[in-house]
Amino acid sequence: MGARTRLIDTAAQLLAEEGVGAVTLRGIAKAAGVSHGAPLRHFPGRAALLSAVATRGYTELLDRGAALPDGTPRERLIAACHGYLDFALANPAMFELMFRRDLIDANDAELTRVSSAVFDFFAAMVAELQEGGWHPATDPRLLASSLWASLHGLAQLWLWGGLAGASFAPSPERALAVTLDAYLG
Amino acid sequence: MGARTRLIDTAAQLLAEEGVGAVTLRGIAKAAGVSHGAPLRHFPGRAALLSAVATRGYTELLDRGAALPDGTPRERLIAACHGYLDFALANPAMFELMFRRDLIDANDAELTRVSSAVFDFFAAMVAELQEGGWHPATDPRLLASSLWASLHGLAQLWLWGGLAGASFAPSPERALAVTLDAYLG
DNA sequence: TGTACATCAGTGAACGCGCGTTCACTGATGTAC
């Protein structure tokens, strides 16, 4: 395994264990057991390394999409929505990093390639369901954007510290059920 | 005007102009024209000052709610949803700060008081609409959580850099219309 | 097989930076008598 890959692995593990604040170049180097200048042999800078880590996150999202069980378009879209929320809840720090523009390089070629693929996959599932007569007149990418944003907000707010006030905190699953009911009827 | 209030004002302005990364204790002190140790006369630390700034954001949200025009419960809820999105788009850095747990003190009394009030206000509007027969069997706070999360995700993703891939970027207003159509039929 | 050279990951000291926070101090203002 290449040193570059090992650095990304170590960073991803450090991210999961210690959070976004821990993935500094020096912290990653230390966790990887190399001197703190070593990572710069493989990445031009911190943002590039973190972008590679975030790309891992988008790749896993894509893998989850590919591993979706067979079923009707509707069943598959519902499963994909659950998958997105599950991923975010299971990998909170990765999820945060994936959307932290100040930490990663938004123009990173691989990152944009994979994240676009995730959206395209999702939009394709939406389009498939539309063929069955669901919101047939709406642009599938617009519909996908709205639905994706709803999932995203659910994950963000839950990770942020509960969906409602402290006195009432519905589980994200229950809120997702309400959301899916609204969209899918 | 007290020095404390002036510091919050200055910080809020600096936040709007320079972003979340600029609101350091030293940066705020410099912008306020005082020595960099001066803010600690009024706040126990950085998190307390930033929490006071974020509280401003929630307060403005509450003010916007109070200023909603008269109308049917449905019209008022739709206006509130637009208001939330408008606020986020008009105050991106404040919106970011309001949900950055690593920068503000989640246990700050005033902050939790006002942010809870915002949610309660929103949930009350939802409950009012339910009296008209809309999703009557669902807990209004659960319904409010789902709808709020959808708005929140719309704002977050838009500010993050477009709702979809670079090839297709629907305006948040168009996506909001789709979302409101899904929930409100 | 042996030799000279190139490549390249990694080292570790150093640089310069901005940060939050501490601390002894100043100077103005308010208050008690």
Next chain:
DNA sequence: TGTACATCAGTGAACGCGCGTTCACTGATGTAC
């Protein structure tokens, strides 16, 4: 009205920290002939 004292916002030097990045160097590995 005057004096002694307390309060308190602000000062500015300093501390210690972790950061990203630079740089000359080492040592192992691969390659050409």
